[in-house]
Amino acid sequence: MVINHKILENAGAIIKNYIASENIFTEGESANYYFQIVSGNVKMNNYDESGKESIQHLLEKGDCIGESLLFVDRSYPMNAVALNSCEILSLTKEKFLALLKENPKICFEMNKSISEKLYYKQIMAQNMCTQSPTVKLKTLMDYMKSFGCVEKRFTFQIPLTRQQMANLTGLCVETVIRALKKMERDGKLLTENGKILY
DNA sequence: TCATTAAAGTTAT
DNA sequence: ATAACTTTAATGA
Numbered sequence: 001m002v003i004n005h006k007i008l009e010n011a012g013a014i015i016k017n018y019i020a021s022e023n024i025f026t027e028g029e030s031a032n033y034y035f036q037i038v039s040g041n042v043k044m045n046n047y048d049e050s051g052k053e054s055i056q057h058l059l060e061k062g063d064c065i066g067e068s069l070l071f072v073d074r075s076y077p078m079n080a081v082a083l084n085s086c087e088i089l090s091l092t093k094e095k096f097l098a099l100l101k102e103n104p105k106i107c108f109e110m111n112k113s114i115s116e117k118l119y120y121k122q123i124m125a126q127n128m129c130t131q132s133p134t135v136k137l138k139t140l141m142d143y144m145k146s147f148g149c150v151e152k153r154f155t156f157q158i159p160l161t162r163q164q165m166a167n168l169t170g171l172c173v174e175t176v177i178r179a180l181k182k183m184e185r186d187g188k189l190l191t192e193n194g195k196i197l198y
Numbered sequence: 199t200c201a202t203t204a205a206a207g208t209t210a211t
Numbered sequence: 212a213t214a215a216c217t218t219t220a221a222t223g224a
Contacts (some may be wrong), residue, residue: 020211131199131200132199133199133200161215161216161217162216162217162218163215163216163217171200171201172200172201172202173216173217173218174200174201174202174217174218174219175199175200175201177217177218177219178200178218181218194208194209194216194217
C-alpha cells in the first residue's frame with residue numbers, strides 16, 4: 001500500500017465503487033484525483049487505430065492509479081479500466097498535493113511507487129524492441145515472478161491470461177501460445193490445466 | 199518468422 | 212446463454 005488507508009480518509013479521501021469494465025478515467029481527461037485501490041484489479045490501456053489493445057500496466061490492491069499525471073499539467077495518455085468489482089479511494093488533487101507537502105514520508109513512498117512503475121517501463125521498453133517472442137515473454141514472466149515470495153522453479157503461477165500477455169508484449173495471442181508451448185517443450189515452464197507455472 | 203484470419207473447443211460470467 | 216479466452220491450422224508479408 002502506497003499511502004495508509006486511514007491517513008487518506010483523514011485527508012478527505014472517499015471510497016468509490018466500480019463494476020467490471022467501468023472506466024476510472026479515460027484518455028484525454030485531465031487528472032483531478034489521486035486513486036488508490038482498496039480491492040479489485042485495474043488495467044491501464046490504449047487502443048491503436050485498428051482497435052488493437054495495448055496494456056500499459058496491471059494494478060492490484062494497494063496500487064495507485066495514474067499518480068504521475070498529478071505532477072504534470074497534462075491529460076491522461078491512457079485509460080484506467082476496472083477488471084472486476086473495485087473499491088477505490090479517491091482524493092482530490094489539491095488535497096493530495098497538500099498531503100505530500102506536509103508529509104515527507106508519504107512523499108518518499110510516492111517516489112518509490114512511481115519509480116517501480118518506471119522500472120517496469122524501462123524493462124518493457126527494451127523488451128518490446130527485441131525480436132524474439134520467447135525473450136519478450138521471459139522478461140515479462142521474470143518481472144511478475146520477482147513479486148512472488150517463493151523462488152523455487154515452477155512454483156509461481158503467472159496471474160495473466162495469454163490474451164493479457166499478448167496485449168502487454170505487443171504480440172498476437174497465437175504467437176504467445178506458440179511461444180509458451182515451445183518454452184514448455186524446452187523445460188522453461190510447466191503448464192497445469194491452462195495455468196502457467198514459472 | 200510472425201501476423202492475420204477463420205473455425206472450433208473451453209472457461210468464465 | 213453468452214461472451215471471453217484458448218487452441219490449431221492455413222495463408223501471406
